Amino acid sequence: MAKKVLILMGSDSDLKIMNDAAKALAALEVETEIRISSAHRVPDKTMTLAREAKANGFGAIIAGAGLAAHLPGVVAACTTLPVIGVPIQGGAINGVDALYSIVQMPKGIPVATVAVNGAYNAGLLAAQILATGDEALAERLVTFRENLAAEVKAKDEKLQEIGVEAYLNK
Known part of the structure; x- marks a missing residue:
């Protein structure tokens, strides 16, 4: 059975950007599931989604977040699946804070990071990861x-x- 990609975002305001990841994956015939789950507002739900992702047939996770952008790191801390972070543009410094937050993960908990609003490339990267076994x-x-x-x-x-x-x- 082909692996799926879980696409997470902390707010519905990120959906327009994160849907680009789903579009890239759909073009490559990769199944996705898109969920809204905040690392700050519903941490238990977020951690459960990450912990159960592998058992639910996912092979990679794409997590988009703006501002403090903790979602990708929290997700990565809860799974050994590859996590790709998408910094979302917004706030006073237009997504640079999110970029720094996602790219500066502590040793031992990696998160691959794409450009600010780079969800399409995140989708392609997830497909490339899955393609190593497909x-x-x-x-x-x-x-x-x-x-x-x-x-x-x-x-x-x-x-x-x-x-x-x-x-x-x-």
Whole structure:
């Protein structure tokens, strides 16, 4: 049975950003479950979700949080599954606080971290992690990358054909 990815966020205000992770995973045919569970407001629920994730068929967890951004670290402390943190933009310093909070985990409790609002890449990273044990998913990732390359080549060909000004004005 293919592993799933659990996508967590502390608030529904993060859903628009975190849904990008689900979109990336859906494009690669990876099943997800999206949950709202705050490390501060419902810590018991959050820790239970993390502790039971492996038994519930998940192979990775993506956790998005803004401001103090404790959710990814709390989740990582409760599971040995790979955890990918997504710093969410907001607050007085536009997500830099969340980035620092997630990336500065103490020795022994790692959290992979993507860019501020980088949930799409978090989805791709989760897929790459799962693909180490799923050859069909690995092949879908190769196809995804080939399609990215084809898009870039097509854009360059169009730029060369019509020139910079026309390309910018299209």
